[in-house]
Amino acid sequence: MTLQLAGHNALLTGASRGLGREIARALWRQGASLLLVARSGDALRTLQRELDGRKHDSAQSAHILALDLAVEQSVPLLVQEAHGLWRDLHILVNNAGVLGPIGKTWENDWPEWTATIQVNLLAPVSLCRACVPWMLERGGGAIVNLSGGGAATPRPHFSAYAAAKAALVRFSETLAQELAGTGLRVNCVAPGAMGTDMLQAVLRAGPGKCGAKEYAQALKALENSGTTMARAAALCVFLASSASEGITGKLLSAVWDPWEKLPEHLDELRSSDLYPLRRVVPADRGKKWD
Numbered sequence: 001m002t003l004q005l006a007g008h009n010a011l012l013t014g015a016s017r018g019l020g021r022e023i024a025r026a027l028w029r030q031g032a033s034l035l036l037v038a039r040s041g042d043a044l045r046t047l048q049r050e051l052d053g054r055k056h057d058s059a060q061s062a063h064i065l066a067l068d069l070a071v072e073q074s075v076p077l078l079v080q081e082a083h084g085l086w087r088d089l090h091i092l093v094n095n096a097g098v099l100g101p102i103g104k105t106w107e108n109d110w111p112e113w114t115a116t117i118q119v120n121l122l123a124p125v126s127l128c129r130a131c132v133p134w135m136l137e138r139g140g141g142a143i144v145n146l147s148g149g150g151a152a153t154p155r156p157h158f159s160a161y162a163a164a165k166a167a168l169v170r171f172s173e174t175l176a177q178e179l180a181g182t183g184l185r186v187n188c189v190a191p192g193a194m195g196t197d198m199l200q201a202v203l204r205a206g207p208g209k210c211g212a213k214e215y216a217q218a219l220k221a222l223e224n225s226g227t228t229m230a231r232a233a234a235l236c237v238f239l240a241s242s243a244s245e246g247i248t249g250k251l252l253s254a255v256w257d258p259w260e261k262l263p264e265h266l267d268e269l270r271s272s273d274l275y276p277l278r279r280v281v282p283a284d285r286g287k288k289w290d
Contacts, residue, residue: 003031003056004241009086011035011078011131013069013123014096016043018196019146019229023095024062026233027240028054032091033061035082041066069096069123070115079130090141091240092131094124094168097146099198100160102205113160120148120164125171132175132184140183142240145172147190147251152277157210169251169277176249185248187239191232192255193221228255235259250275 010027014020016038024036028051038044044064051062065081067074082089100116101108124145135141149155150162151169169188176186193199199218207215221228232254238244239252246266252259252275262269269275282289 004237004243005091006031006056007059008032008090008240009035009088010091010093010240011037011082011089011127012093012095013037013078013127014146015064016040016047018198019191019194019232020095021047022229022233023093023236024051026237027091027093028060028062030237030241031056031060032240033059033063033086035063035065035085037065037067037069037078037096039066039068070098070119072118072122072126075123075126075130078127079134082131083134088138089131089134090138091144092127092135092141093144093146093236093240094127095146095236096123097148097198098161099158099201100164102157102201102210104157105159108160116160117164120161121167121171124168128171128175128186132179135184136179136182140185142244143172143175143184143186144236144239145169145186145188147188149193151188151190152251155214157214166277173249173251173276179248185239185244187244187248188251189232189235189239190251190253190255191235192228192253193217194229194232195222196229231255246270251277 005027010032012024012034015024015036024034024047027034036044044066048062048064063085065078067077096119098116098119101112128143145168147169148165150158151165155162172186172188179186199221202210202214202218235254238259243263247262
């Protein structure tokens with residue numbers, strides 16, 4: 001079996017549970033060595049033991065670091081740890097995220113609102129700023145930023161989360177253009193709704209606080225959660241590997257987009273505006289208002 005990521009080093013945040021844990025397992029199965037970051041040291045150690053029991057060879061290693069990305073000073077500590085482990089960094093996956101306050105924007109707790117922006121937007125941007133020069137020194141690589149509900153469409157009652165994720169996607173598109181031609185790719189993954197702690201938080205909030213539509217969607221998402229999570233992790237591996245060379249600055253849905261076939265359409269991707277954030281103008285809907 002050919003391992004797509006053998007000899008690659010990957011830094012993954014939010015790795016201890018849910019989608020982050022599945023991404024860690026998927027990267028590991030493809031041969032990557034990992035630095036796994038999350039708040040819970042116990043959960044990280046459990047995952048580390050699991051991965052160590054499934055090594056492909058003695059060179060593959062799983063390292064862990066427990067810290068809270070809500071604390072601004074945590075990013076320099078994380079990057080320092082990574083530099084101490086590896087000469088090269090090939091893959092950065094910004095998966096850590098918090099749902100933040102649920103309810104009307106003007107009723108949200110303001111410190112909780114701003115903390116959501118810190119974890120979901122400022123921490124990933126800070127990590128990109130710190131890792132990009134390092135990755136460029138070693139010839140490039142891949143950055144994968146996890147998007148979420150509210151990035152591409154409004155998400156009432158989840159304003160902090162939606163605002164942070166929309167900004168993260170636009171930042172990723174911008175960074176990808178700044179890095180054009182360098183060999184360092186930047187893409188975003190919209191994973192789809194899954195039975196994670198975030199989904200449980202929606203269900204606990206109830207339709208009165210999160211909205212009837214959001215609540216109904218959360219209930220439905222529980223049915224296909226396992227399949228959705230596996231597909232989202234597989235898309236992260238695809239974007240981290242050489243299979244996605246030439247694909248950058250895109251927002252891809254793990255569930256709805258035919259991402260496995262994109263390498264067959266690289267020329268069309270480069271010459272089009274497919275898979276970005278965008279606004280809809282009258283001409284897009286067959287209307288002529290000018």
